[in-house]
Amino acid sequence: MGALNPNKTKTRMSNSTLLFIIAGIIFLVMYGIALLTFPLSFKQFQTFFDFFNLNAALFIVTLGMCIVMIGGGIDISVGAVCGLVTMACAVLLESGAGDIWDALFLSLGIGLAFGLMHGYLIAYLEIQPFIITLAGMFLAQGLLTTLHREPLNVTKPAFVALRSVRIEIPWLGTVNRLGVFIPCEIRPGVLVVVALVIIYAIMMKWSRFGRNLYSVGGNRQSARMLGINVKKTMFFSYVLCGLTAGISGFVFLITTGAGNIGNGSLFEMKAIAANVMGGILLNGGVGNLLGAPIGTLTLLTINELIRAAGVQSNLQAIVSGLLLYIFIMLQSIIMSLRDRKNFRLVLPSWLKLHRPVEGK
Amino acid sequence: MPSEIILKMEGICKSFPGVRALHNVDFVLRKGEIHALMGENGAGKSTLTKILNGVYEKDAGLIILEGKPVHFKSPQEAQNMGVGTVFQEIALCPNLTVAENMFIGRSRNAFVNWRQMNEKAAEMLGSLGIPASPTQELASCSIAVQQMIAIARAIDMDCKILILDEPTSSLDEDEVQKLFALMRELKARGVGIIFITHFIDQVYEISDRITVLRNGELIGEYETPELPQIELVSKMMGKALSDVSAMKKHEPPKSDDRVPVFEAKGLSSAVGVRPFDFSIHKGEVNGFAGLLGSGRSESVRAIFAADKVTGGEVKINGKRVKIKAPLNAMKLGIGYLPEDRKSEGVIDELSVRDNIILALQVMKGFFKPLSRKQAEEFANQYIKLLEIKTPSLDTPVKSLSGGNQQKVILARWLLTNPMYLILDEPTRGIDVGTKVEIQKLVLKLAQDGMSLTFISSEIDEMLRVCSRMIVMKDREIVGELSGADLTEQNVMQMIAQGGK
Numbered sequence: 001m002g003a004l005n006p007n008k009t010k011t012r013m014s015n016s017t018l019l020f021i022i023a024g025i026i027f028l029v030m031y032g033i034a035l036l037t038f039p040l041s042f043k044q045f046q047t048f049f050d051f052f053n054l055n056a057a058l059f060i061v062t063l064g065m066c067i068v069m070i071g072g073g074i075d076i077s078v079g080a081v082c083g084l085v086t087m088a089c090a091v092l093l094e095s096g097a098g099d100i101w102d103a104l105f106l107s108l109g110i111g112l113a114f115g116l117m118h119g120y121l122i123a124y125l126e127i128q129p130f131i132i133t134l135a136g137m138f139l140a141q142g143l144l145t146t147l148h149r150e151p152l153n154v155t156k157p158a159f160v161a162l163r164s165v166r167i168e169i170p171w172l173g174t175v176n177r178l179g180v181f182i183p184c185e186i187r188p189g190v191l192v193v194v195a196l197v198i199i200y201a202i203m204m205k206w207s208r209f210g211r212n213l214y215s216v217g218g219n220r221q222s223a224r225m226l227g228i229n230v231k232k233t234m235f236f237s238y239v240l241c242g243l244t245a246g247i248s249g250f251v252f253l254i255t256t257g258a259g260n261i262g263n264g265s266l267f268e269m270k271a272i273a274a275n276v277m278g279g280i281l282l283n284g285g286v287g288n289l290l291g292a293p294i295g296t297l298t299l300l301t302i303n304e305l306i307r308a309a310g311v312q313s314n315l316q317a318i319v320s321g322l323l324l325y326i327f328i329m330l331q332s333i334i335m336s337l338r339d340r341k342n343f344r345l346v347l348p349s350w351l352k353l354h355r356p357v358e359g360k
Numbered sequence: 361m362p363s364e365i366i367l368k369m370e371g372i373c374k375s376f377p378g379v380r381a382l383h384n385v386d387f388v389l390r391k392g393e394i395h396a397l398m399g400e401n402g403a404g405k406s407t408l409t410k411i412l413n414g415v416y417e418k419d420a421g422l423i424i425l426e427g428k429p430v431h432f433k434s435p436q437e438a439q440n441m442g443v444g445t446v447f448q449e450i451a452l453c454p455n456l457t458v459a460e461n462m463f464i465g466r467s468r469n470a471f472v473n474w475r476q477m478n479e480k481a482a483e484m485l486g487s488l489g490i491p492a493s494p495t496q497e498l499a500s501c502s503i504a505v506q507q508m509i510a511i512a513r514a515i516d517m518d519c520k521i522l523i524l525d526e527p528t529s530s531l532d533e534d535e536v537q538k539l540f541a542l543m544r545e546l547k548a549r550g551v552g553i554i555f556i557t558h559f560i561d562q563v564y565e566i567s568d569r570i571t572v573l574r575n576g577e578l579i580g581e582y583e584t585p586e587l588p589q590i591e592l593v594s595k596m597m598g599k600a601l602s603d604v605s606a607m608k609k610h611e612p613p614k615s616d617d618r619v620p621v622f623e624a625k626g627l628s629s630a631v632g633v634r635p636f637d638f639s640i641h642k643g644e645v646n647g648f649a650g651l652l653g654s655g656r657s658e659s660v661r662a663i664f665a666a667d668k669v670t671g672g673e674v675k676i677n678g679k680r681v682k683i684k685a686p687l688n689a690m691k692l693g694i695g696y697l698p699e700d701r702k703s704e705g706v707i708d709e710l711s712v713r714d715n716i717i718l719a720l721q722v723m724k725g726f727f728k729p730l731s732r733k734q735a736e737e738f739a740n741q742y743i744k745l746l747e748i749k750t751p752s753l754d755t756p757v758k759s760l761s762g763g764n765q766q767k768v769i770l771a772r773w774l775l776t777n778p779m780y781l782i783l784d785e786p787t788r789g790i791d792v793g794t795k796v797e798i799q800k801l802v803l804k805l806a807q808d809g810m811s812l813t814f815i816s817s818e819i820d821e822m823l824r825v826c827s828r829m830i831v832m833k834d835r836e837i838v839g840e841l842s843g844a845d846l847t848e849q850n851v852m853q854m855i856a857q858g859g860k
Contacts, residue, residue, distance in 0.1 A: 014497040015455065206471050211456070215464055218455035225451035227436055227465030285455040 019279030019331060020288040026277065026327065027298040034301055038308045044174050045184045051300045056189030057082060057252035058267055058274075059296050063200055064244030065271040066292035070204070071237040072217035072284025073122065073129040077136030078245040079267030081114050083260075084140040085249020090152040090259025093159055100158055104250055111246015112239065114140065119238030123231045129238075137268070145261060152259040162188065163254045189251040196244070197293055204289045213237055217284030274299045277327050364391040366552050367412075367521055372421035374407055381407040385421075385578045387571055389521060389552040394543060396555045396563040396584070399573035400596050400652055400817055405556050408573070409523045412554075413445045414438035426520070444514030448526040450506050452498055452513075458485070459494035462513045484512050488542060504535030508542055515546065522546065523554045528562060529653065540566050558653035559834055560589060560856065574598050589856035596651070597819055597852065619678040621811045622663070622694070622780050627672030629662035634836045635672060638663070640780065645802060645812045647822040649851050650832035656815050657699050659832065660782045663813075664689045664696035666704075690723055695773035699784040699815075701762070705769045708758035712750045712768055713739040715757045719772045742771035747797070763794035770798070780811045787816060799825050819848055833858050 013021075034042045041047050052059065061078045068075045088110060089103040098106070114136055122129045154160070166185045173183035204210035212233045215223040224230050252263055272282075278295025280287030302323055306316045367389040374382040382404045389395050397405045410416045412423065414432030423430050425441065432438040435445065452461045459474075459481035481494035490508045492501050501509065507527055514522055524543075528536050543553055543566060555567055563570060563584070570587060572579040572595045579595050620639040628635040633655045640646055648656035661667045663674075665683045674683055676692050683689045686696070698704035706715055716739045717730055724730070730738075739753050746767045750760055757768055766786060773781055783802065787795040802812055802825050816822050822829065828842040831854040838858045841850055 014457070015499070206474070208467065208470055208472060211460060211464060211472055215453045215456055215460075218453040222451045222453050223465070225435065225447075226453070226461075227439075285453070 015286045015335065016279070016288050018334070019281070019286065020291050020294075022331065022334065023277060023279040023291045023294045023298070027294050027301065030298055030301045030305070034305045034308075037305070041308060045172050046174065046182075047304075049184050049186055049190070051297060051304075052190045052193060053185070053187045054255065055296070055300055056187065056193050056255055057248040057264065058270060058300075059193045059293055060196060060244055060248035060251055061264070061267045062271040062274045062278075062292045062296045063196055063289070064241035064248070065268070066275050066278070066280050066287065066289055067200065067204070067213070067244075068129070068237050068241045069272075069275055069280050069282060070217050070284060070287050070289075071213045071234055072220065073234065073237065074272070074282070075118060075129065075133045075136075075238060075241045075245075076268040076272075077114060077118065077133040077140055078241065078248070078271060079264045079269070080137040080140035080144065081111060081242065081245040082249040082252055082264030082267055083262070084144045084147075085110050085246055086253045086256075086263040087144050087147050087152065087259035087261075089250060089253050090154050091147055093154045093156045094152060096156075099156075100162060103159075103253075107246045107250035108243060109246070111243045111249070113242070114245065115239040115242020118242060119235040122238055123234035148259060149261065151261075154253070154257055154259070159254075160257070163257050167191075187255065189255050192247065192251050193293070196247070197290070201289045209233065209236060214285055217286075219285070270299060271296075273324055276331075277324070279331070281331075365389070366391050366426055368422075368424040369408070369412065370422045370424070372408065372411060372423075373419045374404075374411060374416060375419055380576055382411075382418075382576045385573065385576070387578075388581065389554060390569075391552055392547050392550045393568045394547055394553045394555055394566050396557065396567035396570045397573065398563065398570055398592065398596055403573040403596070404576040405573055406525070407576075409445070409525060409554060409556065412438070412521075413443050413523055439514070439517060439519070442518055442520040443523070444511075444517065444519030444521070445523040445525065446507060446510045446514065446527060448529060450503070450510055452506060452510055454497070454499035456498060457494065458492050458496050458498055458501065458509055461498050461509055462494075462516060466517070484516055485509075488512055488515070488545060490542070491538075502535065504531045504538055507531075507539065511542060511546070515551070519551065521552045521554065523556075525556050526558070527555075528557055528559060536562065558651055560592065560651070561834065561858075563592075564589065572596055590853055593651070593852050593856045620675075621677060623675040623678075624663060625673045625675075627659075627662050627674065628670050629658060630668035630670050631658050631661070632835060633658040633662060636837045638830070638837075640811045640813065642779075642811055643806050643809050644828065645806045645814055645826050646828040646830060647814045647816070647826035648832055649819065649822060649829050650855060652817065654832040654855075655835035656832050657784050658835065659837075660696065660784055660813055660815065661698075664694060664782060666696060666698070687722065690719065690776065690778075693777075693779040695719070695776060695778035695781040697766075697769050697773060697781070697783045697786055699788070701765060701769065701788075706757045706765050709756055711754045712743070712748070712757055712760070713753040715768050716742055716771045716775060719776045723776060738775055739771075742775060745774075746771055746801070766798070767794070770801070774805075778810070780813075781805070782813045782815075784815045785817065786814070787818070787821060795821070819851060823848060823851075831855060 031042070061082055064078060065075060085107045088106055092098045092103050092106055093100070118132055118136055121127050121132045165188050168183040168185055170183050173181055175181050204213070212223070212228045215226065215228055216230050216233050220230055249264065253259065256263070274295035275287070275292055276282065276295065277298045278287070278291030278293070280291050280295070302320055303316065306319050311319065365388055369385070369387040372382050372385045372387070385404065385408060387408065397408065399405050407416065411418045414435045414437055417433070425443070430441060432441065432443070456464065459478045462481050462484065463477050478494040485492055485494065488508070490505060490512060492505050492509060498506060498509065511522065527539060531539065546553060557563060567584050569581060570584050570592065571581045572592065574596060620641050623639040625637050626635040627638065636659060638659070648659055650656045658667065662669055665685050665688060669683065674681055681692055683692065689696070707718070713735055717735045720738070721730055736753060742748070743750065748764050748767045748771065750764060757765055760768065770786065786798055799821060802814055806812055814822060814825050823846065828840065829846055829851060830837055831839045831841065831851060833855055839854045841854065
């Protein structure tokens with residue numbers, strides 16, 4: 001047995017990093033295709049920024065989902081919670097009972113309440129996350145329709161002022177046909193996205209909670225044996241996801257300016273799809289948090305590409321479905337080739353028939 | 361060697377519902393020694409170590425660690441007191457880096473200092489000579505290295521006693537040597553190591569002392585060089601060498617058929633049994649003898665394709681066939697009663713009737729269901745034949761006793777009328793009366809022309825029913841005994857010495 005020399009030991013890339021790189025390449029390829037086929041629209045920087053401007057809430061929901069997915073869980077209530085928050089804030093602002101700050105606290109409060117409830121039921125009472133958050137989804141949807149049925153435009157002047165804020169990037173932009181330079185614009189929601197990505201990425205890489213969560217997602221039983229408080233870690237991941245969903249609702253409202261029953265609908269599914277494309281595996285423990293925004297961008301690029309191609313809307317859904325199949329197969333094939341195991345799709349514990357028994 | 365005692369366990373008793381796992385067991389571990397804990401299945405080795413590392417609570421007895429009585433309520437508590445365990449299934453996270461696996465769950469800091477952690481890990485890995493880089497993902501290390509990392513973690517937590525539970529069962533020769541080098545290094549540092557294994561050669565290679573348990577009782581503690589292998593085997597199996605009584609032999613069947621019913625050449629399976637040749641004639645009862653883990657179950661599982669078959673050639677009645685899955689084997693007339701009744705045999709929730717007709721139904725295919733009347737007829741016939749005690753045909757099988765459950769599975773296979781039936785530990789955990797009944801049944805089936813393979817941990821039982829015995833050691837067939845050579849003494853000798 002030779003003495004150890006870390007410099008000489010060939011370090012294999014971790015699965016998380018590999019999947020993240022694959023996700024990045026997929027995004028670049030998709031964006032490249034978009035640039036080649038529709039150079040007029042995709043070459044404009046504003047198109048790229050509009051992905052963020054118009055879908056800031058989806059980016060945020062995906063971040064929260066990413067955290068529970070790394071912990072080996074799932075939260076399908078996030079879309080409904082996001083929708084509920086938009087309506088609750090719209091009602092609050094329109095009724096004149098509160099100002100923008102109250103609305104922000106209400107958003108955080110609703111998100112936190114759902115997160116605490118889900119976290120407690122899943123981590124401490126050990127109920128399957130899929131079922132619990134399904135219940136949460138119905139609850140949030142029900143509350144949303146009970147609050148207000150019709151679309152509700154927020155007309156409060158202070159709010160309208162906030163949602164009309166545009167940040168211009170003077171050195172980046174396009175020259176229009178008349179030769180006038182139009183700088184790129186960023187909406188306030190994008191700043192929230194950027195801030196959250198930075199905070200969460202640091203948390204997942206350097207905080208004890210983040211590393212414990214990876215460990216729990218990788219192997220719950222081992223994590224317990226290594227002295228990690230598995231329940232507390234899982235609990236916090238759901239609390240954080242709920243809170244993030246609350247934030248996303250507020251951002252949604254300042255993007256569209258109206259409470260609507262359809263707000264945030266199917267966000268949970270899009271978020272799962274985006275995360276999978278971003279290299280975050282459903283069975284937990286594997287994935288880079290930065291994969292979440294990358295995956296979302298890929299998803300949006302594909303949708304935009306199909307839309308620009310003028311395909312009928314029902315065909316759009318079919319094409320994005322097929323592409324998702326291909327990406328997931330690609331990941332599974334690469335992962336299985338890597339471990340020289342038989343090809344199989346990786347499944348999270350809550351999708352398997354037998355949950356690993358926890359206990360002594 | 362200065363033999364300072366660091367651990368003393370006195371009069372340890374532990375019972376589980378219906379089973380007395382340990383009775384009044386003493387155990388002593390000295391500083392810087394490697395102490396092998398030996399015993400057959402159910403001897404109580406695992407229970408004893410699990411009491412020591414806080415997984416189980418003892419019913420009675422005393423644990424004295426470095427002169428002070430201790431009482432552990434959880435593995436964490438035991439670990440903090442210096443009792444580290446490396447389990448057979450490694451309790452590390454494959455998706456984290458090597459360094460993280462060594463340090464996670466130990467710090468109370470809110471943030472991780474990667475650089476400091478990697479440096480400390482590199483130092484530790486270097487000093488123990490473990491060939492891994494701190495920043496590498498654990499999944500990319502071999503099982504042996506993962507095991508060493510688990511050991512390094514325990515050592516870094518100041519462990520004085522290290523329990524290694526079957527650490528070598530999934531390692532190859534080379535990896536075992538690396539692990540042994542690490543164990544010797546720890547021994548030199550004064551760590552007391554409890555080593556559990558079923559590889560006898562490894563015990564003699566590395567251990568200083570051996571404690572033998574049998575049926576939950578202490579048989580004795582011995583200095584390794586002073587205990588010949590054959591005596592160790594006889595102590596584990598519970599038979600003194602002199603106690604080779606003349607017993608009634610099973611008549612070897614006249615093998616006038618020159619073509620064996622089943623023949624395998626170079627058969628091997630994915631679970632790591634060495635390629636082996638095997639054949640059985642009509643009306644013959646043979647057995648695979650060997651200690652637990654010697655590969656006896658793995659061999660018969662390869663015959664039935666219960667584990668993935670990786671090579672070899674199989675002939676049935678002289679004709680080459682391919683057996684890729686249990687269903688192929690069943691259709692060719694082979695039956696297999698698995699060792700693990702609970703997880704691979706009975707289907708708990710199904711009724712006695714459905715459990716009995718299961719194999720026949722599978723062979724017929726699910727689109728040609730047996731009629732209820734037929735099913736009941738079959739079930740009743742075998743319930744009578746095997747004297748299965750069940751309140752009704754519709755009783756879920758889980759409410760029957762172990763012996764009756766076993767008979768249900770036996771009925772399941774007899775119903776398919778196999779020409780070759782493999783019985784892996786058919787008598788484990790069932791009462792003596794039923795044991796004898798099953799043995800008689802085996803002999804009767806053989807007389808009627810069925811070929812059977814019978815495996816048991818109890819050597820008496822095998823000698824009673826088998827006319828030929830294939831002896832295995834360390835996953836390899838080391839010899840074969842039949843006729844006048846088939847005596848208890850010879851079997852043990854062969855197990856101990858590997859056929860030499």
